[in-house]
Amino acid sequence: MSRRLAGAIGTYALLFLATLLTLIPVIWMVSTSLKPADQVFTYPVEWFPRSVQWDNYTSALTARPFFLYLANSVLQSLISMVISVVLCSAAGYSFAHFRFWGRDVMFVLVLSTLMIPFEVIAVPLYLQVFAWGWLNTYHGLILPTALSAIGIFIMRQYLMGIPADFIESARMDGASELQILFRVIWPLSTPAMSAVAIFSFVYTWNSYLWPLLVVNQDSLRTLPLGMSLFANELTVSYNRIMAVAVFGALPLVALFLALQRSFVRGIVLTGLREG
Amino acid sequence: MRTTNRFRFRYSTRISLWGFLFALPAVFYLALFSLYPMLNALYLSFTRYDLISAPEWIGLGNYQQVLTSTSFQSSLQITFLYVFGTVVPVWFLSFGIAMLLNRARVFSGGWRTLLFIPTILPLLTVTLVWKLLFNLRGPINGLLIPFGIDPVAWLSDARFANLALIITSWWHASSYYMILFLAGLQAVPVVYQEAAALDGANAWQRLRHVILPLMRPTIVLVVVLSIINGFRTFALQYVMTGGGPGTATEIVPLLIYKTAFAFLRMGEASAMSVVYFLLILVFSLIQLRVLQGGNDE
Numbered sequence: 001m002s003r004r005l006a007g008a009i010g011t012y013a014l015l016f017l018a019t020l021l022t023l024i025p026v027i028w029m030v031s032t033s034l035k036p037a038d039q040v041f042t043y044p045v046e047w048f049p050r051s052v053q054w055d056n057y058t059s060a061l062t063a064r065p066f067f068l069y070l071a072n073s074v075l076q077s078l079i080s081m082v083i084s085v086v087l088c089s090a091a092g093y094s095f096a097h098f099r100f101w102g103r104d105v106m107f108v109l110v111l112s113t114l115m116i117p118f119e120v121i122a123v124p125l126y127l128q129v130f131a132w133g134w135l136n137t138y139h140g141l142i143l144p145t146a147l148s149a150i151g152i153f154i155m156r157q158y159l160m161g162i163p164a165d166f167i168e169s170a171r172m173d174g175a176s177e178l179q180i181l182f183r184v185i186w187p188l189s190t191p192a193m194s195a196v197a198i199f200s201f202v203y204t205w206n207s208y209l210w211p212l213l214v215v216n217q218d219s220l221r222t223l224p225l226g227m228s229l230f231a232n233e234l235t236v237s238y239n240r241i242m243a244v245a246v247f248g249a250l251p252l253v254a255l256f257l258a259l260q261r262s263f264v265r266g267i268v269l270t271g272l273r274e275g
Numbered sequence: 276m277r278t279t280n281r282f283r284f285r286y287s288t289r290i291s292l293w294g295f296l297f298a299l300p301a302v303f304y305l306a307l308f309s310l311y312p313m314l315n316a317l318y319l320s321f322t323r324y325d326l327i328s329a330p331e332w333i334g335l336g337n338y339q340q341v342l343t344s345t346s347f348q349s350s351l352q353i354t355f356l357y358v359f360g361t362v363v364p365v366w367f368l369s370f371g372i373a374m375l376l377n378r379a380r381v382f383s384g385g386w387r388t389l390l391f392i393p394t395i396l397p398l399l400t401v402t403l404v405w406k407l408l409f410n411l412r413g414p415i416n417g418l419l420i421p422f423g424i425d426p427v428a429w430l431s432d433a434r435f436a437n438l439a440l441i442i443t444s445w446w447h448a449s450s451y452y453m454i455l456f457l458a459g460l461q462a463v464p465v466v467y468q469e470a471a472a473l474d475g476a477n478a479w480q481r482l483r484h485v486i487l488p489l490m491r492p493t494i495v496l497v498v499v500l501s502i503i504n505g506f507r508t509f510a511l512q513y514v515m516t517g518g519g520p521g522t523a524t525e526i527v528p529l530l531i532y533k534t535a536f537a538f539l540r541m542g543e544a545s546a547m548s549v550v551y552f553l554l555i556l557v558f559s560l561i562q563l564r565v566l567q568g569g570n571d572e
Contacts, residue, residue: 022390023392028414041412098295099294115556120551120555228513268454
């Protein structure tokens with residue numbers, strides 16, 4: 001019994017340690033974002049602001065058009081998400097429940113793109129978009145990276161678990177193929193669709209290399225680009241950099257709090273991220 | 276009889292056509308923005324191209340250049356150091372934390388949410404925070420001073436910059452793979468462990484002979500994914516060190532980026548991309564072979 005107690009104490013002690021190490025950088029970030037400039041680097045380390053300075057946020061967020069960057073990121077992530085969900089659900093449904101000429105070839109093509117890391121095609125993709133005159137445009141920013149084959153794969157796996165009878169009986173009832181997709185398949189696959197949606201949103205939100213290549217006009221910059229530009233300005237004080245770091249994290253934190261369960265499932269199902 | 280047959284034929288062709296139409300947009304999309312660029316990378320890798328004059332065919336010249344250049348070799352070394360320096364500890368950390376979480380009964384949802392925080396934070400937030408934590412006057416040095424360790428210029432000293440990036444990735448990635456491991460652990464039926472415990476198996480034996488074999492699919496997933504994700508690093512180095520000091524932290528994606536967009540050598544950058552792609556591909560295939568090969572025991 002005492003061995004078991006010791007084991008429990010050890011478990012919680014280690015958990016506490018891991019949580020502490022996880023939280024320290026976060027606490028330091030939030031605290032520094034509220035500190036006066038002369039309190040950022042002190043020795044010994046001061047963990048909490050002497051006086052809370054909310055205007056770090058106002059001065060940081062007005063120093064560059066951060067709300068415009070935010071709007072661009074939201075637009076980029078939302079459109080990518082819609083494209084992903086619509087195209088992946090249709091293609092996943094097709095690969096799971098239809099037989100047609102060329103299906104297997106098409107599926108192998110899709111799977112093979114899973115093997116291509118984006119960093120490897122960045123240069124030719126840039127040249128392609130450059131040749132089309134898509135640099136510094138919203139479609140150039142958003143469209144080329146909107147779709148990932150992983151979403152198709154997930155939808156297919158999920159939809160293979162749905163009995164063909166459901167689809168067949170909907171056909172017998174006179175539903176058109178589009179109606180079946182929207183009224184039968186979509187409602188039945190919400191867990192997989194939300195996983196694809198969340199994956200796509202978060203993945204796009206974190207994208208850095210592609211926006212860096214195609215956008216150099218300030219009005220089109222996304223939040224990650226704006227954040228790193230701001231942080232590299234020599235005159236910027238560190239407390240304001242942390243204010244921007246917190247600002248950049250808020251949308252994803254809000255998304256997580258709103259959709260905790262699907263968020264975790266999305267990660268477990270997709271298992272891909274950048275960085 | 277004939278009419279029903281013909282009706283059937285048309286009916287099934289029509290359905291097949293719909294199937295084709297449902298798949299087509301996504302396949303076309305990926306062909307346009309993924310496969311075609313990949314083929315283009317292959318083509319460009321045999322040319323000299325500076326964006327100004329048209330691509331000029333030079334055969335294997337770029338490959339010769341890339342494979343013999345010291346900058347590519349050292350960049351590969353830095354990349355391997357980063358990838359394996361990151362992923363190996365991360366496997367153990369994330370698995371260990373997942374085991375702890377799986378065992379905790381008190382406040383279990385709370386621990387999980389708190390430990391999950393690094394995964395929710397955007398990569399750019401993480402890089403900006405750690406850049407400051409590693410500042411010469413920053414809190415990490417501040418915490419080391421009482422132990423008699425002199426302040427270190429983590430990000431601008433070639434001896435420490437890679438370590439600093441790796442530590443940042445430990446923090447960021449452990450949280451993420453912990454979730455994958457936790458999902459895998461929760462799928463291991465508790466009765467198996469209890470049965471093994473009744474048979475007198477100690478904690479280590481239960482881990483070795485019950486949990487790990489049942490977790491094999493998750494372990495394979497985490498190993499393969501973490502390595503691929505490691506090879507895909509870019510923003511972390513770009514923002515935290517810019518590849519420096521000098522080229523001390525210049526991972527291959529960053530070298531490709533600089534070759535293409537700072538030196539406008541698109542052909543050479545494409546050759547690097549192709550070599551890097553093949554390397555990652557071979558690596559992934561070997562891993563899958565090795566990790567799944569022992570499956571039949």
